[in-house]
Amino acid sequence: MIERSHLAVVRAIETQGSLTAAANELCLTQSAISHTIKKLEQNLGVEIWRREGRSMILTQAGQYLLAVANRVLPQLDYAQERLRQYAQGECGTLRIGMECHPCYQWLLKLVSPFLAAWPDVDVDVKQKFQFGGLGALFGYEIDLLVTPDPLHKPGLTFEPVFDYEQVLVVNSEHPLANANYVEPEQLSTEVLITYPVSLERLDVYNQFLSPAGISPKRHKPIETTDIMFQMVASGRGVTALPRWLVDEYASKLNVVPVRLGKKGIHKHIFLGIREGDIDIDYVRAFVEMARNSRNVGE
């Protein structure tokens, strides 16, 4: 078997020019090197060096082996460096799961400074999970979960990262546009646009419509936030989204936010991670950055 040490010895002897010097480079004795190469030649059954006087000269086979060493050793060195980086949490892929559709916009703002700060860490965002967000976190499908539902289970920790108010979004010419707040009944004649997820995961239902026993005139699922805003702006319906998101779009489109109920719907977004991962530098850094972005929310 050709071992890494053999390659290192071949290279060292060639660059240093002698067994003794090579031994010194490798922090071994001359004797050790001598034994090693003798055994290597015996195992391979081929002479690697010709002993010429008191110097070692590579044979053809030896020159080939040197070429292998010069090719392979850097690969192993690099691999080791990469793994060291993994160990230090300097490199890897942070897989982020999203259980909160509109948070995507918020996440994007976080990702670019993160990528800049951690050039060797990749970011991957997933939105669909076979066994729910928590299952994905437990099953190592993702490393980080963005969710409004912090289900505290052993092995997981949740960190509040930002709060926002979920508001109704209506066209600026809409009758409700100037209302201080909207009551559930007022939506019974509206087309309600939402993300295509089950109703119980939609706050506008579980915290507003459902308790009052009200349904909208029609329910229209739309995939993307941009299109939802376009639909609202063109008077095709109303939707419920974070206030800060509406504020951003308000400058470009005819949309206005209206409070849902007298007190409004207030949401808290959490970042969930596995407890073991808190030691990984870039994970902690991401959570830190997320926590510092709280002000974006309110």
Add this chain to the structure above:
Amino acid sequence: MIERSHLAVVRAIETQGSLTAAANELCLTQSAISHTIKKLEQNLGVEIWRREGRSMILTQAGQYLLAVANRVLPQLDYAQERLRQYAQGECGTLRIGMECHPCYQWLLKLVSPFLAAWPDVDVDVKQKFQFGGLGALFGYEIDLLVTPDPLHKPGLTFEPVFDYEQVLVVNSEHPLANANYVEPEQLSTEVLITYPVSLERLDVYNQFLSPAGISPKRHKPIETTDIMFQMVASGRGVTALPRWLVDEYASKLNVVPVRLGKKGIHKHIFLGIREGDIDIDYVRAFVEMARNSRNVGE
């Protein structure tokens, strides 16, 4: 340090699916593998596998290490196979040095059957040597020397491989074209084309012109045999080359051979090798093939 064995273990665990099976593949006990990987993870400071139930699942770092293994191990395996072939004399590079320019044509005829018979042996032909052909042979720059000058020295053996007559080559309309032989004086009015080497290495000088104290009208060095023939055919001069070579070109070009002197110049070509190399199968095979090609010469 990442050792070959570590890479082998990573790969085996992944392909076999379990420590036990991997241990079996590597002819070790499960315990050995367990200890090995534990030490590996400790040394690297990073988890390579997550222990999930009773199976081992690669972490991100582990997946990277697997990729390294799949890339590096084949390189080592191949290197080992190559060296095994070196050991058996099945593979290598036969580096042939030429001290006889026109012999190149003869060599080419020999090389193709040799390459066919020894598919793992490469052939390299060198024509320039820092310390002469013998120096190159001694200094392991080449493994085989094609030369007309067999300087018998200890450690080298020379084998006569073919004989030929060096003849003058003239255009078929040339006044000498029909002569039985040519005298040195008759070249004093000719343009003599030769390979670009020192005069003492040219037979037409050291065995024909120089002894008679004659110089040609002009001396024109040309690198390649083909062009030399073209020049002669177009009446730009005469040259001296092996008779068998002239015979070959005679069918395509207007060139004819004329004996140099009454008795002609007879050459003997030898193959020189280091005595130690006679045991290498493919070297012996090459010498054998060369010896059997004698008939080409006369």
Add this chain to the structure above:
DNA sequence: GAATTCTATTAGTTTTATTCATGGTGACTT
């Protein structure tokens, strides 16, 4: 030709790798 600077070798030591025996754990069976 003495001093120096190499490599090779032998014997002894230390370190490392491997095994054996055993315990623990999750997964499947009945």
Add this chain to the structure above:
DNA sequence: AAGTCACCATGAATAAAACTAATAGAATTC
């Protein structure tokens, strides 16, 4: 729910290897 199976982890013991120290021999230098 208990039993069985298949798997991994561990500690102590053992086998194997890598390494060192000491030394001899050979080539080179002065």
